[in-house]
Structure formats: C-alpha cells, structure tokens
Amino acid sequence: MTIQFYNTLTNKAEEFTPVNDDCVRMYSCGPTVYDFAHIGNFRSFLFSDVIRRTLEFFGHKVHHVMNITDVGHMTDDSSADGAGEDKMAAAAQRVKEDKKSGKVPEGAVENPEDPYQIADYYTKAFLEDAQTLGVKVAFEPENILKATDNIDIMQEMISQLISKGHAYVGPDGVVYYSVESFPDYGKLSGNTLENLQMGAGGRINETDQSNKRHPADFMLWKADSTHIMKWDSPWGAGYPGWHIECSCMARNRLGKDVIDIHTGGEDLIFPHHECEIAQSRGATGADTFAKFWMHARFLLVEGEKMSKSKGSFWTVRDVLEGRATGINVHPAVLRLELIKSHYRSNMNFTRKGLVDSANIVKRLTEFRTKLEAAANGEVAEVDLSHPILKEFGAALADDLNFSKALAVVLPWASSDPDNVAEALAVLNKINDVLAVAPLGDEKSGGGDDSEIVALCKAIDAARAAKDWATSDALRKQIESAGYEVKNSPEGTIAIKKLA
RNA sequence: GGGGCGGUAGCCAAGUGGCUAAGGCACCGGAUUGCAAAUCCGAUACGCGCGGGUUCGACUCCCGCUCGCCCCUCCA
Numbered sequence: 279m280t281i282q283f284y285n286t287l288t289n290k291a292e293e294f295t296p297v298n299d300d301c302v303r304m305y306s307c308g309p310t311v312y313d314f315a316h317i318g319n320f321r322s323f324l325f326s327d328v329i330r331r332t333l334e335f336f337g338h339k340v341h342h343v344m345n346i347t348d349v350g351h352m353t354d355d356s357s358a359d360g361a362g363e364d365k366m367a368a369a370a371q372r373v374k375e376d377k378k379s380g381k382v383p384e385g386a387v388e389n390p391e392d393p394y395q396i397a398d399y400y401t402k403a404f405l406e407d408a409q410t411l412g413v414k415v416a417f418e419p420e421n422i423l424k425a426t427d428n429i430d431i432m433q434e435m436i437s438q439l440i441s442k443g444h445a446y447v448g449p450d451g452v453v454y455y456s457v458e459s460f461p462d463y464g465k466l467s468g469n470t471l472e473n474l475q476m477g478a479g480g481r482i483n484e485t486d487q488s489n490k491r492h493p494a495d496f497m498l499w500k501a502d503s504t505h506i507m508k509w510d511s512p513w514g515a516g517y518p519g520w521h522i523e524c525s526c527m528a529r530n531r532l533g534k535d536v537i538d539i540h541t542g543g544e545d546l547i548f549p550h551h552e553c554e555i556a557q558s559r560g561a562t563g564a565d566t567f568a569k570f571w572m573h574a575r576f577l578l579v580e581g582e583k584m585s586k587s588k589g590s591f592w593t594v595r596d597v598l599e600g601r602a603t604g605i606n607v608h609p610a611v612l613r614l615e616l617i618k619s620h621y622r623s624n625m626n627f628t629r630k631g632l633v634d635s636a637n638i639v640k641r642l643t644e645f646r647t648k649l650e651a652a653a654n655g656e657v658a659e660v661d662l663s664h665p666i667l668k669e670f671g672a673a674l675a676d677d678l679n680f681s682k683a684l685a686v687v688l689p690w691a692s693s694d695p696d697n698v699a700e701a702l703a704v705l706n707k708i709n710d711v712l713a714v715a716p717l718g719d720e721k722s723g724g725g726d727d728s729e730i731v732a733l734c735k736a737i738d739a740a741r742a743a744k745d746w747a748t749s750d751a752l753r754k755q756i757e758s759a760g761y762e763v764k765n766s767p768e769g770t771i772a773i774k775k776l777a
Numbered sequence: 778g779g780g781g782c783g784g785u786a787g788c789c790a791a792g793u794g795g796c797u798a799a800g801g802c803a804c805c806g807g808a809u810u811g812c813a814a815a816u817c818c819g820a821u822a823c824g825c826g827c828g829g830g831u832u833c834g835a836c837u838c839c840c841g842c843u844c845g846c847c848c849c850u851c852c853a
Contacts, residue, residue: 289781307853315853322853365851468780469849496850520851543853544846547781553850575782576847583846618801619790623783624846631789634802641801644816673791681790685800692817746811753813764815773815 279336279662281675283329283539284622286547286571287466291677297538297569301339304330305528305568306415307542307550308344308422311400312369314593315407317627318577318584321616322543325574327413328617329539331711332674336662342414343421343531345524346404348397349517350507366393366506373399393506397426407594410609411616412713423531425523429509432518432526435561436498444560445498448489453499453513458492460556466571467548496553498522521553525567529558540568544575574621580628592627603629605760608776610717611636617712618680636777638688642705642715645691649702657706658699666690666704674711687712727772730756734770737763741770 281294296302306326309315315323323344330342350366373390376382387399401424408416415421425432436453439445444459457463457471464470474494487493499522501514508515528537535558542551551571558567576583579590592602600606615635619625662671666686673682687708695701709715733756740749753763761772 286781309853310851319853325853464780467848470780473779474849494850541853544782545848545852548848549850550852573847574853576853578846623790626789628788630802634789637802679791681800682792685791688800741811744811750812757814762814765810765813766815 279671279675281336282677283570283572284677286573294570296338297536298534301341302333302539303532303534303537304340304342304539304541305524305532305537306342306344307524307546308346309404310347310365311397311404312365313400314595315404316584316591316593317597317616320407320411320594321577321625322574323408323413324411324613324616325621326541327415328678328711329541329572330414331713332678335671335674335707335711341532343423343528344415345527346401346422346424347523348401349425349523350393364506366396369396410598411594411613412717421531423527426507428523428527428530429518431530432522433511435522435526435557437512438561439498439557442560446491447513450489451501451514452489452497454490454495455498455553455556456491457494457556460560463552463556466555467552469548469552496521496549521550522557525554525557525561529562535562535564536566537568539570539572541572544573547573575624577625577627581626603632605775605777607632608636608639610639610714611777613717614639614712614714618684620681621678632777636775638684639714639776641688641691646705646715649698649705652698653702656699658697658703660700660703660707664704667707670708730759730761730772734772737770
C-alpha cells in the first residue's frame with residue numbers, strides 16, 4: 279500500500295516514503311501555554327495524532343514529538359496588534375482573577391507572578407486534555423518538549439546561523455535572520471520576497487523596520503531586560519524568537535537534520551514554518567528540513583469563525599463539561615468530531631455534528647460489545663489483507679480520507695460477521711487509528727448511578743401494573759437527566775447520552 | 778493588491794470524463810412496542826455555486842464570475 283499525503287511544500291499529493299528506514303520522524307507544533315487550548319487547536323493536534331496512528335497502522339515505527347511554547351513571547355518585534363503586551367503577563371493577570379473567583383483549584387498556582395508556574399499550570403491542563411482525547415504523544419513525556427528547557431540549543435543554532443552568514447546583529451542589538459541569504463525563502467507559503475508586498479497586512483512597525491536589512495528579516499534573539507522570562511546570551515540577556523524553538527527542538531530530539539513530517543495549523547505556514555525552513559536549512563546546510571509539510575484547516579463554530587465575543591471560543595473543557603452545547607460530551611465523541619472531516623477542508627463544529635459523532639461512537643461501541651460477547655474472549659490474528667482493513671487502509675492511505683474510511687466501517691459495523699474473533703481483531707486495528715471505541719481507559723459509563731437505577735426499577739413496576747402514565751413520566755424524568763432509556767429483556771435500562 | 782484552499786441533498790461528507798452520484802445524521806414508510814426509545818428492513822440528489830468552452834459525452838478538464846476560508850510578521 280502506498281501512502282499519499284498532500285504536501286504543502288509542493289501543493290500536491292505525493293507518495294510518502296520515510297527518509298530513514300529505522301522510523302518515521304515527525305514534529306508537530308504544539309500549544310502556547312498562556313491559556314487553555316481550544317477545540318481549534320485540538321483539531322490540529324488530533325490531526326497529527328491521526329497521521330501518526332495511520333503510519334503505525336501500516337507498520338511504520340513513528341517518533342512523534344510536540345513542542346510546548348512557554349517562553350512568553352511579546353507580540354514580537356512588530357507591536358503587531360498594538361497591544362504590545364507580554365502574553366505571560368496577560369496570563370498571569372487572568373490566573374490571578376481566576377484564583378480569586380475560585381476557577382483555579384486551590385494550590386494549583388501558588389504564585390501567579392511566577393511565569394513558570396503559569397506555564398506549568400496550562401501545560402498540565404493541555405496534557406490532561408490531550409490525554410483525554412487520546413493524543414498518543416501526550417502520554418510520552420520525553421517527546422513533549424518545552425521551549426524554556428532548550429534555550430541553550432537555540433543559542434547554539436543562532437551562533438551557527440551568524441557564522442554562516444544567515445543572521446546578523448542589528449543596530450538595535452537584536453539578532454535577525456537575513457531572508458536574502460536564503461534563496462528558497464517563500465517556497466512553502468508562496469510568500470516569496472517579490473510576492474510579500476511589504477506591510478500589506480498593515481501590521482509593520484516602522485521603527486523596527488529600520489533596524490533590519492530587509493523588511494522580512496525576522497528576530498532570532500532579542501535582548502530585553504524588561505521581558506518577564508529572560509536568559510543570558512552572547513547578545514545580552516533576553517529571549518529567543520518564536521520560530522527558532524521548533525527548528526532546534528526538531529533537530530535535537532529527532533536526531534536528524536532532515537525529518538519526515540512537520541505538522542501544524544494552516545496559519546502557521548507563514549511566517550512560522552517558512553522561517554523554520556530558513557533557519558534549519560541555513561544551519562544544517564541540507565536542501566530539505568521536513569520532507570512533508572502537512573497543515574490542518576481551521577474549524578468554524580456553527581458556520582462562523584470562532585470568536586471570543588460570540589462566546590464560541592470553546593476549550594476542550596467547555597465542550598466536555600457541557601458549557602458549549604448544554605450537554606456533557608464524551609471525549610470519544612469530541613475526538614471523532616474533530617477527526618472525521620477531511621483535514622484540508624474547513625470543518626464546521628456544530629451541536630448537530632456532535633450528535634452525529636455520538637451516534638457513530640455508540641454504534642461502534644455496541645458492535646464491539648456484541649462481538650466480545652460472542653467471541654468469548656477469543657481474538658484472532660488478522661493482517662491488512664482482510665477485505666475491511668484493506669478498504670479502510672486504502673481510504674487512509676489516500677491522504678487521510680476519513681469520510682471514506684468511515685463509509686467502510688459503518689455498514690460493516692451493522693453487519694453480523696461469521697467469524698466474530700476475526701471481526702474483533704479487525705475492529706481493534708481500526709480502533710488503533712480512530713481510538714473512539716473505546717478511547718483508552720474508559721471510566722465506567724454511569725450505569726452505577728443508583729438514583730437512575732431506582733427510577734428504571736420504578737418504570738418496570740409501573741409497566742407491570744400497566745400504569746402507563748407513571749411509566750411515561752418516569753421515562754421523561756430520566757431522559758431529561760441526559761439519559762437514553764431503553765427496554766431490554768432484563769427490564770428498563772438507562773444509558774448516559776454521549777452528547 | 779499578492780499567495781493558497783474550497784463550494785456536491787435539510788445537515789455532515791465521499792466520488793468519477795460515460796452503468797443506478799459512497800457513507801452517516803435528520804426526515805418518511807414498515808416490522809417491533811401499551812405508546813415511545815433502541816434495533817432491523819425499505820424509500821429518498823432528473824442534479825453536484827453561476828456562466829461559457831473543450832468533448833460523441835463533464836459534476837469531473839479549461840476559462841471567466843461569484844461566494845466562503847487561511848496567510849501576507851499575535852494566531853492551530
């Protein structure tokens with residue numbers, strides 16, 4: 279099976295083959311930890327998880343790493359949004375307020391003035407969310423890289439870039455990357471120096487420009503004694519630029535100058551990934567940094583851009599805990615919702631979509647339950663030549679076509695397979711990629727709620743007495759508590775709704 | 778203004794230069810049910826943003842238009 283992935287670098291689907299035989303090396307841009315990650319962030323993180331799982335499905339060993347940006351960047355060297363505020367300072371302010379209102383648990387952040395504690399607080403929250411949603415790399419602490427732990431290798435790379443003529447110290451003391459020293463600048467994004475039409479975004483600060491040799495030159499190190507987080511350096515105490523961390527950590531942790539796949543959200547194509555390429559290739563001298571650049575499109579919420587003012591800037595917690603849609607959502611449902619539409623299309627995150635996904639999760643879960651009961655603990659061995667896996671795999675290999683993959687799985691999941699042990703093995707393989715039925719260690723489904731069980735018993739009693747009015751009223755009561763009420767040979771059962 | 782991606786039924790979403798345009802949800806009909814739910818069976822796009830072109834034939838290729846999304850130094 280050849281795997282086709284769409285490569286942003288070439289704007290077309292290409293056959294994927296690993297650079298090195300031992301494993302696939304993959305780097306994903308992770309979160310900034312100045313706030314809780316939202317569902318849009320997680321679409322991108324889950325996208326990288328699904329690439330990894332797909333490669334593993336086809337038998338590749340994958341080394342996947344993700345960064346945590348915790349340096350507390352200013353709004354960079356441009357005063358871009360006019361606020362000019364240190365993000366860590368803003369986060370500190372927010373945490374202080376949340377502490378007062380009790381939103382931050384007792385003891386979670388002792389001192390909001392300490393940026394490391396703030397970063398730590400949001401990093402923990404991110405990892406918790408990522409684990410809840412089944413992002414594999416979140417279970418591998420050695421592959422989660424913090425920018426603040428890697429300042430030394432950033433300084434090394436900056437020195438390399440200066441000595442190779444790719445970087446210079448400006449009259450303002452800031453170390454800049456010289457885009458003119460790198461002819462391929464713009465190849466990834468199409469924003470070549472000719473195309474850039476300087477300042478078209480209207481966010482360039484004139485003062486900063488005068489210190490650069492070319493307006494597109496970007497910052498590698500900024501000496502700034504007022505910055506909250508700062509480190510000593512040959513260029514003065516200050517902090518690294520935004521782009522340098524990924525170049526350094528990818529090379530350092532993955533151990534190669536050329537990696538296989540680099541992922542992120544579509545907004546990172548320019549400038550972030552463009553700059554990473556310039557830095558990495560400038561430092562290593564290789565003609566490639568990442569062979570494949572893969573980007574996930576943004577998601578919309580109810581047909582519109584996520585926006586804080588419309589209250590649609592939902593965090594994972596908001597969705598799972600019912601603040602977004604009014605009903606608690608099972609993590610598997612959110613996971614499926616965020617991975618099921620094609621990563622290169624805008625996805626529209628809706629209440630209705632969640633209900634859709636919940637139905638699919640339920641169907642797959644019930645199919646598993648049925649197979650497990652029939653198989654008596656027996657699971658066969660299957661390989662990818664099994665017809666279902668072959669089709670499922672073909673869809674995945676076609677640039678991660680999850681819609682097509684689900685179109686294979688769903689009709690099969692309502693069938694009655696002759697060989698249940700084999701079917702169970704097939705389902706396991708499918709679930710290694712989807713990870714929704716089940717999603718890791720399930721907490722008990724809520725069937726142990728004694729009040730609900732009592733209501734079910736009362737329904738059975740009412741029905742036995744043909745007291746339909748009572749039975750209907752009780753049913754409504756359970757349903758409004760977020761349960762689905764079913765009849766079964768063993769009597770009435772209530773199952774917590776997934777979304 | 779420049780670079781990139783996309784517009785398929787009520788909704789989500791595959792797909793192909795030519796048999797009946799996947800799959801899911803919703804809706805409708807049936808089985809089942811005290812009635813429902815769940816489950817099972819069945820039906821459901823005369824059309825693929827608009828206009829033109831190429832072709833024996835296009836939703837699929839080309840051109841123009843239009844609408845939506847991302848980027849053009851905060852952003853997943």
